[in-house]
Amino acid sequence: MKAYPDMSSLPLSLVSSAVLAPHGFFTRIGGVSAGPFASLNCSLSGQDDRAAVLENRARAARAIGAEPDRLVGLTQVHGPDVVTVQIPWLAGAGPRADAMVTDRTGVALGIVTADCAPVLFADLSAGVVGAAHAGWRGAVAGVLEATITAMEALGATRAGIAAAIGPCIRQTSYEVAADLRDAVLAADPGNARFFADGVRDARWQFDLAGYCAARLGAAEIGAIDTINADTLADEARFFSHRRRTLANGGPIGHQISVITLPAS
Numbered sequence: 001m002k003a004y005p006d007m008s009s010l011p012l013s014l015v016s017s018a019v020l021a022p023h024g025f026f027t028r029i030g031g032v033s034a035g036p037f038a039s040l041n042c043s044l045s046g047q048d049d050r051a052a053v054l055e056n057r058a059r060a061a062r063a064i065g066a067e068p069d070r071l072v073g074l075t076q077v078h079g080p081d082v083v084t085v086q087i088p089w090l091a092g093a094g095p096r097a098d099a100m101v102t103d104r105t106g107v108a109l110g111i112v113t114a115d116c117a118p119v120l121f122a123d124l125s126a127g128v129v130g131a132a133h134a135g136w137r138g139a140v141a142g143v144l145e146a147t148i149t150a151m152e153a154l155g156a157t158r159a160g161i162a163a164a165i166g167p168c169i170r171q172t173s174y175e176v177a178a179d180l181r182d183a184v185l186a187a188d189p190g191n192a193r194f195f196a197d198g199v200r201d202a203r204w205q206f207d208l209a210g211y212c213a214a215r216l217g218a219a220e221i222g223a224i225d226t227i228n229a230d231t232l233a234d235e236a237r238f239f240s241h242r243r244r245t246l247a248n249g250g251p252i253g254h255q256i257s258v259i260t261l262p263a264s
Helices: 050-063 136-141 143-153 178-187 189-194 208-218 241-246
Strands: 023-026 082-084 099-102 108-113 117-123 128-134 162-165 195-197 204-206 223-226 255-260
Touching: 023 050, 023 117, 050 108, 050 255, 082 143, 099 108, 099 143, 108 117, 108 128, 117 143, 117 208, 117 255, 128 136, 128 143, 128 255, 136 143, 136 178, 136 208, 143 208, 162 208, 178 189, 178 204, 189 195, 189 208, 208 223
Parallel strands: 082 099, 162 223
Antiparallel strands: 023 255, 099 128, 108 255, 117 128, 117 162, 195 204
């Protein structure tokens, strides 16, 4: 597979060391939004000015060499459904799903997050890329495996797929109650290894990134990489839903992660 230039010097983005198609795990830095959305908010479902969000999304698309009108997103619902993208749709008009795959050059797949894990996939030998939104519910429901299966339907092979898990809330920041832990353990009691004792009684710290990496490993894909960044702890670079909750609410922005299939 062809390696692409490291874009980590750009103020907009963090880029995985995995060998993927042109892509970026973008921070909150480098946009035009103001206030609680400052500055690279890329979610069209919040209260931010739509024109500002569209400009932010255009900047992210151009940063990886894609045209803004070829960037597509989803109405994310924390489930396992995957959409195969053949023709780009209008911004904000994405179907209800949590992952996308495509074999069409120039189409950019965008996932918005504010603590959940964005996961980008590529099999450049087959000419297939994918992107998934993996909160704990979607990950337990199988969104990552469903993305791999959808890529295989387009000609990808598991051995040829590289995946990168982007910035998300990390274990030391992600204290959860018994309902989340019980749901994860109900799927597989062996998942207990992804929980550490919490600071408070009857609380645990969940390793979302580690859980996603383990599921990808069990799927036997070719390569897995994880960005070492904590969205809650790093307020300067990331939006965080949990941080907003701990601060008793208010408006929130979302960062975007994007991947595109280059022309051969």
